Amino acid sequence: MSFGTWIGFVAFFISLFVLWQIRQLLLLIFTAVVIATSLNILVKKFCRRGLKRSYGVILAILALLSVSILFFQIVVPPFITQFQELAALIPLGIERLNIWLDLLLSRLEPDIISYLPDAEELNRQLQPLINQFLGGGLNFFYSSFGTLLSTLLLLVLSLMLLADPIPYRQGFIRLFPAFYRRRVDEILTLCALSLQGWLVGILFNMLVIGILSFIGLLILGIPLALAQAVLAGALTFIPNVGPTLSVLSPMAIALLDDPWKSFAVLILYTFIQQVESNLLTPLVMSQQVSLLPAITLLSQIFFATFFGFLGLLLALPLTVVGQVWVKEVLIKDILDRW
Incomplete structure (x- = not known):
């Protein structure tokens, strides 16, 4: 192959590597395209009724915001109340589980019970997992902050693509x-x-x-x-x-x-x-x-x-x-x- 062909292959693979490194950004852009394409259906319907595209875009965005707010109003507050009640029943469930385990252990042979871990051993084994979970709180905060910024960027990109x-x-x-x-x-x-x-x-x-x-x-x-x-x-x-x-x-x-x-x-x-x-x-x-x-x-x-x-x-x-x-x-x- 000629030198120019080799240069073309090298440039091609470098381009693939760069695209792979920015794959999350590309996926975010594609998400904005999907949102803009979806809202564009409403915009076209508004334009057919004689409205300017700018007004159609504003109405489509207001419709999206209204549906989102309505969704969270219907779903989030009731679930919080119900799951608080469910969380209050968790100790009762644990107490019933302990009674059932005590009953089961009373029917097992002593040789089998000796092989089962006791509460202290379980606590010792679970402690590293608990520490890891608590230590990940800061990472969760940073990831949540990054998610918020990505969401804002997504909304801005969608608005730009939809407007023009x-x-x-x-x-x-x-x-x-x-x-x-x-x-x-x-x-x-x-x-x-x-x-x-x-x-x-x-x-x-x-x-x-x-x-x-x-x-x-x-x-x-x-x-x-x-x-x-x-x-x-x-x-x-x-x-x-x-x-x-x-x-x-x-x-x-x-x-x-x-x-x-x-x-x-x-x-x-x-x-x-x-x-x-x-x-x-x-x-x-x-x-x-x-x-x-x-x-x-x-x-x-x-x-x-x-x-x-x-x-x-x-x-x-x-x-x-x-x-x-x-x-x-x-x-x-x-x-x-x-």
């Missing part, structure tokens, strides 16, 4: 060779349409899951039915993982009333998730975005491994956009021509 997206789009297109820029513009349009289709589908799923959860929890007589339903609908945004997280809260709160209700809640949420995975998702996503279930699961594992929780949260939109680029660039523009 054309210069940023044109700047991204100019990163490609001149002969391919028109094609990149078409691919970006397809990505925006796919993201909007995915958003419509996931919002529909969230709405249906929330309604079914609310009806089921009302029938079972579980406290905070509305808050639990809103939380279940919101966690539907994260496939596979979200449904598992959504069932923990109603099961824990059901323990305040009747332990058997926790089992009934588990059956209810299992039924709802079966309806969502076997009926809603194939029906909605086939009309909006075609993603195979195995691809969805693998993408969640992949992005969560390399990008953490934010990667897990954005696994589906990243997969939707990646699917468009693979289909249009790799398959249509390269492999099909060969």
Whole structure:
């Protein structure tokens, strides 16, 4: 190979290394793009009614803030009260557990009891873990402060992209060779349409899951039915993982009333998730975005491994956009021509 080819390979690998080092920043920028694309749907609807884009942007942001405030007002205050009651019952549960353990130990043979650790040994073994947990408080503070700054940066980027997206789009297109820029513009349009289709589908799923959860929890007589339903609908945004997280809260709160209700809640949420995975998702996503279930699961594992929780949260939109680029660039523009 020529010297220029070697220089090109070196520059390519250096670029990959730099992109890998700033992967969290790139993921933050992609999050801003997703938020801006989502809000742009509202902006376009406002513009069709004769409003200027600036006014449409302001109304879309106000709508987002209103929904966020309403969500936290419905979910957070009731949960604090219920979990305080649950925390008050924890000592009673520990006392019952101690009685059960004493009863169990009384029925065991002395030779077996000698091999079991006593309270002092357990305390000695758990002490390093407790110290490590308490020592991580400062790190938790710094990570929380960094999360706050990242959130503010995300909101500013989303607002900038939403207010005037054309210069940023044109700047991204100019990163490609001149002969391919028109094609990149078409691919970006397809990505925006796919993201909007995915958003419509996931919002529909969230709405249906929330309604079914609310009806089921009302029938079972579980406290905070509305808050639990809103939380279940919101966690539907994260496939596979979200449904598992959504069932923990109603099961824990059901323990305040009747332990058997926790089992009934588990059956209810299992039924709802079966309806969502076997009926809603194939029906909605086939009309909006075609993603195979195995691809969805693998993408969640992949992005969560390399990008953490934010990667897990954005696994589906990243997969939707990646699917468009693979289909249009790799398959249509390269492999099909060969």
